[in-house]
Amino acid sequence: MVFFTTIRKNYSYMNIPKTNLPRVVIVGGGFAGISLARQLANKNIQVVLLDRHNYHTFQPLLYQVATGGLEPDSIAYPIRKVLKEIPNFHFRLAKVTDIEPENQIINADIGYLKYDYLVLATGSKTNFFGNKEMEKNAMVMKTVPQSLNLRSLILENFEQALLTSDINERNALMNFVIVGGGPTGVELAGALAEIKNGILPKDYPDLDIRQMQINLIQGSDRLLDAMCKKSSEKAEAFLEKLGVSIWKNLRVTNYDGYTATTNTGVTFETSTLVWAAGVMGNMPDGIDGEEIIGRSNRIRVNEYSQVVGYKNIFAIGDIALMETEAYPNGFPMMVQPAMQQGDALGKNIVRMVRNKEMVPFKFKYKGSMATVGRNKAVVDLPSFTFQGVFAWFVWMFIHLFYLIGARNRMVVFINWVYNYVRFDREARIIIRPYKKNKAIAEVE
């Protein structure tokens, strides 16, 4: 049989039908890409969306997957299903390798494709600021598989801690270091603390779970430093009440898999260091030049989301760096600008196709929030701020609202109610063991 070895030559053009419609190719099925695609429905435009996963990920809840509170399918949604109502829509599971702007071609592992309009919505990835040893040894939490690896490692640590009579080893196995005091770090630390208090003592009666340490390390002088001071203080108080050790003005400089060193003399012996201290644009090849690539590896775009120097290449979401007066360093890399840019660009592409004038993008900040634990959240709205039980309900309501799919909402809601009433997290199962220092999961 030869046909499986000759696949590639048949993959030209990715089998996307040729039509007379203008073709918009979107790279990335995150919040920006999905919002954009929806705007292009029924506008006589052919929409092609490429993503390396066949699902959209609701990243704000990844930390609950990592801590056994939710399963992946509750926060992941098949992209084909989200967008199946759009006529002339085509999804392809593909890893984009590079772009040839001069030929209006995009290359991927499954072939190449001509575009009329290209939109880069490739999002962001973890930024290790060039530290390769850190990159090799730290856990991250930007994708579903990464979050599942973290879940496996946490559980494996406790299984291993049970077995050793070496006190140093046991301490390192039960010591968790989270680097980065933004929403991700705060929410993960809070969830770990709740597991420590509610679940682990029952699961591991042979272990002295009080020895478990959760260290949250922040480089600046307060947690959640993008939020207001009151929210920061309250979040710190919540975390301290849960038993999290907060380290401020401290920067982790290296981690060899066992010892984390910092810019002061402080060190941490830990088998689990989670790096949540920075993100950077997820840049495809073929985009270069200092005038294009800006801060945090993001692509400089104008107020129409056009990549500097190109009329028909756009960037939206985390990958896009739109420098405005209010946000001279670009918008924060979060869901709101991504969705709003996707919506706005969709309307602008329709205008462009119809030879109408485009409208400049205006970002409308709606607020930000973080949850620490049961009944404990902080919410900043543009006009006021509140913390505590009500903030926690608001946080839950907003997250349920933005989840895609009625079934996902129901399942997440039931899990939350169950976890709340029973102080439980039932998805603490190790489906695929995570081999530390080996980026390979054995299949059984």
Place this chain on the structure above:
Amino acid sequence: MVFFTTIRKNYSYMNIPKTNLPRVVIVGGGFAGISLARQLANKNIQVVLLDRHNYHTFQPLLYQVATGGLEPDSIAYPIRKVLKEIPNFHFRLAKVTDIEPENQIINADIGYLKYDYLVLATGSKTNFFGNKEMEKNAMVMKTVPQSLNLRSLILENFEQALLTSDINERNALMNFVIVGGGPTGVELAGALAEIKNGILPKDYPDLDIRQMQINLIQGSDRLLDAMCKKSSEKAEAFLEKLGVSIWKNLRVTNYDGYTATTNTGVTFETSTLVWAAGVMGNMPDGIDGEEIIGRSNRIRVNEYSQVVGYKNIFAIGDIALMETEAYPNGFPMMVQPAMQQGDALGKNIVRMVRNKEMVPFKFKYKGSMATVGRNKAVVDLPSFTFQGVFAWFVWMFIHLFYLIGARNRMVVFINWVYNYVRFDREARIIIRPYKKNKAIAEVE
């Protein structure tokens, strides 16, 4: 740091506390092992359960995980949680390597352990009857990771089918061959047919899904040949109505990854062959001798579940071969005998410890069932048999009843209602790609 390299020497005795209580070591947390452990609660017995997974798997629903209807955590349950109410209970995540009956020691990857009573409840694994090429190329569905691999492969096939213009390749990608017409094969074939009819045409409007073929191959002259004839006939009629091609009196002799050959001239070109045509005992090393190992690699036990020749080694569930007048070849390898043997042995061990006489095991057959699709199931009870909508409700009720955990029941129930009302299966996400012919999943 050296402590991580010197772990092993600290693992002796697996850190199980020494007490004056008799120690029962159970290998395997399936239906048999869990039922047994529960019987030993509050009986002044130390119970140690070893399993290579930290969860109990509800195997009868694995096919729904493979076809995107359910997520793993709905049918998997942390063993520590199931058994946490038992005093003097210890779980260890361990792969048992061998047994030294002469020293009353069991060896595992994490150390060794002395036992007073040893119970083997290691279940069964897929039986390829020695065909190594089949084993390398066929998909199986006995564990959660295996079922997730099958899910990934099914979805990957359709993504790939979209890309090729080679008609032979496309046909092979859309051709599914299921070998084995028992409950597993029948249920998987039915679920695939429902996906074909309800979901794929919407997800892949560019593909002609009518070309998708589902072939169910049975060696004997009827499907579900352990059930009554009426149920067989009805199951076949249901499957045919759904569009499944049924092949009877046909045996697949080999599969090289592309072509399946049979004992007649018939061949199938397929990229997905699922082998559900046989199981065999999952035998630990250190058990040998013709008088002990019987049919299907099972361990011969007497009516007290004692392994032939040993007073304090027992075997229950699929691994045990208890030859009785009614079942000269042992009980069927299914849930009922496993649970009943676990219960009975638990009571007998308590009797043994208290120097009372043990009671011989009596198997009570309660019936068997299989579901083909929505409103389509077949149920055999000892006294009568029925098929269709009512059988389907009975099937669902029984499965919900035997699922462990209130949250699992709720989540499964909601998924079933949703899937029923919406003709949907939403967990069609490829979390870890399955690389065909490479038993390694890349971690991203």
